[in-house]
Amino acid sequence: MNQAKPVIRAQRVNPFEEIKRLVASKYPIVWIESWEEDRVESTLRRVADKGFTNPIPFTIWSQTDVSNSQKNIINILHDFAHADDKGLLMIKDFNWELAPTPMLKRALRDVFHLTKANFKTLFLVSPYSNIPEDMMKDIITIDFALPDESDLDGIFQSVLKAFPKVKNILNDEQKGRLLKGALGLTLDEAKLTFQKMLVGKQELNEEALDTVFLEKARIIKRDGLLEFVPTKYNLDDIGGLENLKDWLRDRNSFFSEDAKHAGISMPKGVLMTGVSGCGKSLCTQAIAAAWGLPLYRLDINRVYGGAIGTPEEGFRRAIKQIEAVSPAILWLEEVEKSVAGYQEGDGGVTARIFSSFLTWMQEHTSPVIVAATANEINKLPPELLRKGRFDEIFFVDLPNEKERGQIFEVHLKKRNADMTRFDLVELAKATNAYNGAEIEQAVISGLILAFKDNKRGLKQEDIFKAIGRSVPLATTMAEQIKEIKRWADTRAVKASRS
Ligand SMILES: Nc1ncnc2c1ncn2[C@@H]1O[C@H](COP(=O)(O)OP(=O)(O)OP(=O)(O)O)[C@@H](O)[C@H]1O
Ligand SMILES: [Mg+2]
Secondary structure, three states, X not given: OOEOOOOEOOOOOOHHHHHHHHHHOOOOEEEEEOOOHHHHHXXXXXXXXHOOOOOOOEEEEOOOOHHHOOOOHHHHHHHHHHOOOOEEEEEOOOXXXXXXXXXXXXXXXXXXXXXXXXXXXXXXXXXXXOEOHHXXXXXXXXXXXXXXXXXXXXXXXXXXXXXXXXXXXXXXXXXHHHXXXXXXXXXXHHHHHHHHHHOOOOEEOOHHHHHXXXXXXXXXXXXXXXXXXXXXXXXXXXXXXXXXHHHHHHHHHHHOHHHHHOOOOOOOEEEEEEOOOOOHHHHHHHHXXXXXXXXXXXXXHHHHHOOOOOHHHHHHHHHHHHHHHOOEEEEEOOOOOOOOOOOOOOOOHHHHHHHHHHHHHHHOOOOEEEEEEEOXXXXXXXXXXXXXXXXXXXEEOOOOHHHHHHHHHHHHHHOOOOHHXXXXXXXXXXXXXXXXXXXXXXXXXXXXXXXXXXXXXXXXXXXXXXXXXXXXXXXXXXXXHHHHHHHHHHHOEXXXXX
């Protein structure tokens, strides 16, 4: 039981069309994953009423529905299976505890066999599907996408009608931005946001857009699953790692319409692994800047913490949110622990999230690019490393001598040091086995020494003093680092140019 099932993507596919197609192809049982029960209900109703030449009967069952109170779910399914007419049946909050599981399975199998030849489809609705292994053949899952721009436009128009006194002076381009800005919200959230934007106003102008952006930031923040990371760094802030930087620069043009025409697809993701403090997190931020895309970090503690339903629900919601705000970069820190971890005795939760992550990595068509970092690379499951998941796996090693000079240059310039006072080659020679973070620290400690000495400017000897007082981590971790290198040798591409 509880095995994650590959999800048939409905992202960017109009849910009405998708459901109509499933009914027309006589799918017996469809599990719809969604938080938006009302929207699912109204979409199903629309398919039943208007999807076909003649309307199809549509029934809803929920545990608390008084009119159905005499009938338990088993009777309802039995009646549905044996009715000879067409029909759609929606079960709200479906879960395996609605009836004794073996009986429920039997009832669903009956539905499957008795309805597969006619236009009857059973819809199970809940935020997250979990289908026992032995039922997988009988049930398909669809992922009910969040409202798209045209849905949002519909809501916008209807809210606007409720405020007849507000003069709308948005031009088409501004309205386009308004709707884009609301992507990622559920229908109810969008409605409230638009109302907030209009209430007490005389005129709807560009300023109102801020309400939408703020509101969305607030909602994404309230869930706390994704954290927007403002990108302070770009490729020039990285010393060395030329191979990685070239790779990123090459792909910059892959996002254009021209590339699309030439059949070049967008990258799916990049995995950076290696020695701590050598710039993996830094590179993630630089990727976002280099490609001009917003960066969102997944807060895996929130996902597992159960703040947003079960961990599976939280994970799926995060995925939906990032898809809705795409094109965007999804940052997964310590992927070996977060989505690819395995924990004994957690009831299979991490395993299910991993499986659902892999499926999504493989199948998603939305422009979401994963930037993942890993420290304990020997813990990475082989499935994650297989071709087709990440476009490239980079190994970020301790900087070589030339790179150390470049890292010094980056950090000295950043602090407006007088570059004529420094010999980068000597500094690099003196910092064998230092990582980037330690080189930065040497510059900072040097600055403090100089400041304490009558607030004078930084000199090379200050840095040498700071170097003399510190021991690089790598010397105490020599064995581990050797191990990492051995692993990476055959599995990853070196981020540095040798
Ligand atoms: N190649 C580099 N060029 C410039 N600065 C660097 C470089 N590598 C590291 N640094 C400095 O060290 C800081 C820490 O690096 P970062 O957080 O990117 O390391 P990391 O590889 O993600 O480490 P961890 O594995 O511990 O998360 C950076 O913010 C940056 O200031
Ligand atoms: Mg890091």
